[in-house]
Amino acid sequence: MLLEGLETLSLLASEGTMAKVASRLYISQSAVSKRIAQLELRLGKKLIEPDGRQIRLTPQAQELLERLAPSLAEMKGVLADSQTLFDQTPLPIACSETLLAGYLARFMHDYLAQDPHLALSTHHTPVILTRVRSGEALLGICAGRLPPGHGLDAELLLEEPFYLVGNEPNPKRPTTAGAMRKILTMDLENPANRYLREPLAERGLEPAMELDSYLALIELAKAGMGPVLLPAGLLALVGEQGEMACPLPGLGRPLYLVYRQNSLKRERIARLVSALHQHFRHYNDTPR
Template sequence: MFDLHRLRLLRELKHRGTLAAVAAALSYSPSSVSQQLSQLESEAGVTLLEPVGRRVRLTPQAEILVAHTEAVLARLEQAEADIADSLSEVTGTLRVAAFQTAALALLPTALTLLRTAHPALRVHVVEAEPERSLPALLARDVDLVVTEEYPGLPQPRPAGTEREELADDALRLARPDRPRVRQPLAALRELADHPWVMEPVGSAARRWATALCRSAGFEPDVRFESSDLLLHLRLVEGGHAAAFLPDLVWSGTTARTVGLTPLPRGHRARSLSTAVREGHGTHPAIRACREALREAAGGAVPGAANGADAGAARG
């Protein structure tokens, strides 16, 4: 009989990549993790790890064990959900990760709704971009992720996760002056020689924004990089840069302080969704949080009410 604790350490190594990362995540020493995995090798009677430079790699036999461990942990999570569902009150701890604009615009309202409806539920929130939060979901560091998908740029959907659509969030060209033309593509081309602020290289938002500028016939002059969209807004307000801003940036305010221009058809909205581990969506705390987020999105995302920009994005 395999020791479940050691199996989880092997699974952690697959998701985190190094013994040091596993040790740091679980508050162990690397030598302790290595010793536990050596004992698991003895239990299995096969080699589970092989050295690759200064790192280690899982053998095919180790991958088999990890696949079965995933199934066992999924069944245990389902058991946890079934027990929680049998109770009259939603309790426990729910760990949520959300990217910046969703954290600012949706989570405060959602947390208020959850506190009112389920006062015994403890919610932990961390701000993280999808590039970090989705791996954290699979590693069981968080239970629910609020994520985004840009038009024409489908995001990888890791096996073992389930998604539920939340809202469509309109995207617009933000500029410090008024466009001289009304046609969206021509208005974008007017800024071919203007400085830009965009999210960091490697992010989905940056890939989408760069591709959109290239489709208009120019390479953007990106002088400012930040994942903080409020900084993007401030730079546009100060006349330092042009930017692409989602409507969530304006949540809770009525004044729009910069010029906003529609984007070309097919690029007018990003899709917001929630992701959980497969089979975990039935947990009462997950269901309650998703319901609260949907209600918050209904009040914060203009496109969620009428779908005008969302429909254009799909068209």
């Protein structure tokens, strides 16, 4: 019960409302309130207070979470490792949206025929790492560079090249001396993408807009705006513009499988990891 209360408090810190926490935990709002009330009773201090339509943590609660957060995440991960994974047990997978759209839709359709209890969710890479570390996801499939000390086992699936798509996409087009060409990119403040700024600048390319949505970038490219920076896996979604995309030699992003150290001892996870490697081997053998 203590662990449940701390987990609920941690989610309240990030979500801000009882309703959102209830949705994350698949329980009722009254159950969320009960967990917090029991934790306050156990600790003998007030942990939350109203903040308009939201809820904020008291300074005492914030201090508690700062001290316990690393241990709480590790404890949840150990419990997830210890859970018996039956064939009917949901197997949560945290995945990059672009990988799901660009590489994994057909694979997942086929694989669900043999393991129908996969539970997919999409997130940015930093969130994927957090969810796998805490055991909320048993496998992560993510894109971009991983931070040092992430604490997980990581296997490279593919080095995915980038392309320029859309209006005047030729990066070799002459420009005024010293001038930077404006392009549209994904959010380069995302830690997994931050490494791209320097190599783009070396190629004379400067982000004019950074969008936190590949769907928006795809639609802008289809509408003729650009040039737009897109990974190879999404070119097919752009249609004719994607067929005329211009490669940027040497510029790419790594795609990784990440999992906790003991995960491959579980047959269902090991079988899925093997199938994913086999699937991505095709893309390694047949470059665009």
